[in-house]
Amino acid sequence: MKPFHVTFLGTGTSHGIPVIGCPCPVCHSSDPHDNRFRSSILIEDGAHTLLIDTTPEFRLQALRANLKSLDAVLYTHDHADHFNGIDDLRIFCKDSTLPVYCSEEVASSITSRFGYVLKTYDEAGGIPHLQLNKLKPYEMIRVAGFEVLPIPIRHGCKLILAFRIGSFIYATDSSGIPPESLPYFEGVDTLVLGSLRYSPHPTHFSVGEAVAFATKVGAKRVFLTHLCHDIRHSQLEAELPPHMHVAYDMLQITIGEVYDQ
16 A cells, blocks of 8 residues: 555544633643644545545635545544534535445434435535445445545444554544454554543543553554643643654644654
8 A cells, every 4th residue: 555644634522622611721722732623634645535524623624724625535423523514525526426434323324414415406506415335344445545444443332433544543532442343453553542631531532541552552653632621732742652642733644654653
């Protein structure tokens, strides 16, 4: 697989940062790394562009990233902070359908909550035209030129999807990894892992839990994402081992090249 680029369109939790009306130091930080849109990434190899999740800020994220074309979308799950920007996909499918790939549960949510995006007739020309594709866990599928492996992970009592492309894994919103999914994390080179806050949370890894899991699977590079306003970027970055980092909005990393650990 040739090298590809990953851009963090957003790295925040469901509130985004700054949080509305919050007086805390992180929400009023002058460090731009502490300003976080809701979590999403863009994957590009020069010929194809693949989006994971459509956050409520997707329009702003796309403008900030100068996104001009999109080949497909992957969905991790259907929580509002990863899903509700779906309507802004319409700019990318004016003349043809845009393929989206998701679990059976997310497909049901698209049908019930945003059923109009699946219509073939659009009199006014103002809605997305999406082609719905259901993913099977642990079954490799080719999406927009990338070989993608969907891996179920736990998000509280809910099972959502992480995605592996080559030696790269994106696993946001995780609170645990089912035993049957663990083998699929073997040999991971770059791991993006949700890490909500320092203290425990019922549906997300804490910082300590995320670091412990990344260490367990032997990831060579780790980027923590889906961060809340309890986390100041500079503080956590200084606390992490050298091969682990705090992701931030518009950070771009390259997968498949030699890098300094």
